[in-house]
Amino acid sequence: MKLAIDAMGGDYAPEQIVKGVELARDQYPDIEFLLFGQTEKITPFLKSDQRIKIMQADEVIEMGDEPVRAIRRKKQSSIVLAAQAVKNGEADAFFSAGNTGAVLAAGLLIIGRIKGIDRPGLTTTMPVITKDDQDSFVMLDVGANADTKPANLVQYAIMGKYYAESVMHVKNPRIGLLNNGTEADKGDKVHREVHDLLEQEDELNFVGNVESRELLNGVADVVVTDGFAGNAVLKSIEGTALSMLKLLKTSIMNSGVSGKLGALMLKNAFGQVKAKMDYSQHGGAVLLGIKAPVVKTHGSSKADTIFNTIGQIKTMIDTGSVQNVITYFSEQNVKEETPAE
């Protein structure tokens, strides 16, 4: 398989991107890498070009650039050229740690939507931290679309189901609808309608409404939400975890010698907590609903996250996770176009 990778995106590009790619190259002998960016900036960090081909891209889309305009104007940027390589069949997936909006726009406008999908959904894997037999769950949409219609959320549920089955190896994943109460009649008009629509989907193991309070406790395998609330919930969880760790650190620093000694003795326990809360081990966020895997990691990603994300993309390709969605929606189209007897 071939991956099209933006070498210029993220706070530590290109050095950490190149390092992560080399880690993955050494681990996965079946992957070839197309590394898009400014050759003279990439070369100094590249130890060996075995299975890594640098694809010159003169321009860089910056973090502050307006996404759609950047995609249209910076035709020689690493993001645009990497996405075009996927569109042209020269690569199987597109991966960047750069400008999120530009990555999403490149996926949508260059690679294109799967037939039958109205809005792709940005999908993130989150940790389950208090349940022994569940490691993680996926949530979508976490910010690709702010204005969402009921049909979009039903499509998110179907795409999330295939993703959880393929990439997380969960059989018959439990689908929950994020809502502000577990009762069927909770939420605004859109969410009440989505609840009813999801109940009618025989292929889905719909477990009903779920509350954000229970997400880290593993209340579902796939959490379906509109991009506005999903983004707010994702950032609340991240922010609360970070703020609590910071507060704990400050409290320990202020608690004298015995506190510091205590912290030393608890080093393992603290390590476990940090490791569980570290999403980067689960890879990046995937824009589901595009004809090929389009994956975005945090701008702050370093080599290990880049490496983990490449592993995630490899699993997506190996399991045909995108193809499963394409097949499902093409069968739906056939059903709709064939008149009932």
Next chain:
Amino acid sequence: MKLAIDAMGGDYAPEQIVKGVELARDQYPDIEFLLFGQTEKITPFLKSDQRIKIMQADEVIEMGDEPVRAIRRKKQSSIVLAAQAVKNGEADAFFSAGNTGAVLAAGLLIIGRIKGIDRPGLTTTMPVITKDDQDSFVMLDVGANADTKPANLVQYAIMGKYYAESVMHVKNPRIGLLNNGTEADKGDKVHREVHDLLEQEDELNFVGNVESRELLNGVADVVVTDGFAGNAVLKSIEGTALSMLKLLKTSIMNSGVSGKLGALMLKNAFGQVKAKMDYSQHGGAVLLGIKAPVVKTHGSSKADTIFNTIGQIKTMIDTGSVQNVITYFSEQNVKEETPAE
């Protein structure tokens, strides 16, 4: 002042309600308490009836009752009778730890909205945990209304401002709009419109869009949000904090003797973290936009939370926080009704 208190609501009613009321009675000599509920259940827990009058209520609205129907059918319930006492001028505020929906419905349907307010907003005080000079912030709406229009959010901002000034003693409080990015054009159609409307309000110290990631870091004094996202964010913060504390506890229990010794040495530091995350010290959630304070605490509230919440209600009454909102909106009405010269 006189408070109408539902003695029958919450998991530990009436015992912990009565105990909390007695703590408050002993602390605040200027408060008289009307305690609504079943006399024979309340009396066993009441040490002294000094400034506490039991008001017999034959019925109880249960946690599972459908709110609006319960308010209409259980006319002799403690919630309905307590709210009526406020409506009739026999008490200055209404407080319950019972069925949230029923408390909100009683506020709205029995006590009634302030003229000029279309939708009251449920307002909660949250901790700021990583900033030395800010202890807390308020967020509204956290769940009174799932379907929200731009004008509602502007009214939340104004009510939040008066609340923060009166009860939290913050001068010219910073108002932030919860959104999925800080740029002015972020969010769905409703949030973009609200951003523009808030920018035009000269009386508000509007600091722009804020992200849920930054709330506990004190990015604003008043966070304005629609009830759907606000509820999801509130529950995400609560859930993440609880899950992390649970995970930390499990990790410590599994880390052998040195881990347990370490935990002992860190007891003070852990205590500080727990105390900071404990919202109950800030009292209950207030339904702002009603003609009198209507306050709801968690169903799991014990005597100390009941006591803290009564302190919060006393501050609301002492500072005229509801009256300030009534005055503001009546002046707005006069402005609108007076033709410009």
